Amino acid sequence: MSEAFERMTDEDVLQALKGTEAIRQGHFRLTSGRHSDTYVQCARVLEHPRLTNRLAAEAAARLPKGLAIDLVASPAIGGILFGFAVAAALDVPFVFSERTDGEMAFRRSFEVPPGARVLVAEDVVTTGGSVQEVCRLVAAQGGEPAAVLTLIDRGSAPAFPVPYYPLLRLEVPSWAPEDCVLCQQGIALSAPGSRKLALP
Numbered sequence: 001m002s003e004a005f006e007r008m009t010d011e012d013v014l015q016a017l018k019g020t021e022a023i024r025q026g027h028f029r030l031t032s033g034r035h036s037d038t039y040v041q042c043a044r045v046l047e048h049p050r051l052t053n054r055l056a057a058e059a060a061a062r063l064p065k066g067l068a069i070d071l072v073a074s075p076a077i078g079g080i081l082f083g084f085a086v087a088a089a090l091d092v093p094f095v096f097s098e099r100t101d102g103e104m105a106f107r108r109s110f111e112v113p114p115g116a117r118v119l120v121a122e123d124v125v126t127t128g129g130s131v132q133e134v135c136r137l138v139a140a141q142g143g144e145p146a147a148v149l150t151l152i153d154r155g156s157a158p159a160f161p162v163p164y165y166p167l168l169r170l171e172v173p174s175w176a177p178e179d180c181v182l183c184q185q186g187i188a189l190s191a192p193g194s195r196k197l198a199l200p
Contacts, residue, residue: 005054005061007058008054008058013167016051016055017152017168020044020047020051022041022152024041024192026039027183027187027188027190029177029191032174034176034177035174035175035177035180035183036172036173036175037182038172038173042078042124042151042152043078043123045151046081046082046123056089059086059089059149059151059165060089062165062167063119067146068146069090069147070092070116070117071087071092071093071117071118071119072090072119073094073112073118073138074096074120074121075096075097075130075134078122080096082122083096083121086119086121087121095111095112096110104130104137105137106137112138112141114142115143115144116142116144117146118138118144118146120138120145120148122150123150124150124152125148125150125152125158125166127156128148131150131160132161135148135160135162146163148160148163148164149166149167150164150166151167153169154170155169155170
């Protein structure tokens with residue numbers, strides 16, 4: 001860790017995310033089309049640089065003491081700000097991958113030094129697909145994926161090839177529209193996702 005900071009409890013983390021509306025309660029249509037009573041939008045907490053730095057420092061502080069990290073890598077776009085803040089907390093370099101022709105790639109002259117132990121950092125993990133791609137990309141460049149660190153895990157239990165350390169784990173229920181208990185209760189539906197979804 002590059003400097004001292006005030007540690008956060010799990011409740012502190014949860015309240016910080018709720019306070020910035022990174023976690024919202026209500027009745028939401030997710031980008032998958034399923035309905036849920038919880039919506040996660042990490043970009044809302046990333047609007048606050050000081051808080052983002054504090055959350056990243058807490059996440060980094062919870063990593064095992066003997067875990068050596070030489071580099072932090074994140075997938076664009078969501079993971080970039082959190083990954084950068086984690087790298088700052090660990091005082092190591094940072095790179096990010098971008099999707100090019102459907103494939104993850106390091107651009108902008110980013111490189112993974114051979115043998116570098118890489119922490120893959122993401123803002124929120126649902127299926128973990130982007131993180132898996134970054135792990136494979138790191139290995140293809142001669143690096144060693146050492147661990148995965150995320151701000152929020154949405155309770156999907158992804159199977160990563162390396163140890164996984166979510167700062168906050170949420171069990172987020174979701175339903176097919178025809179089975180949605182909130183629809184059955186007549187609660188108004190909203191669709192706040194980044195993809196435009198027309199409500200019926």
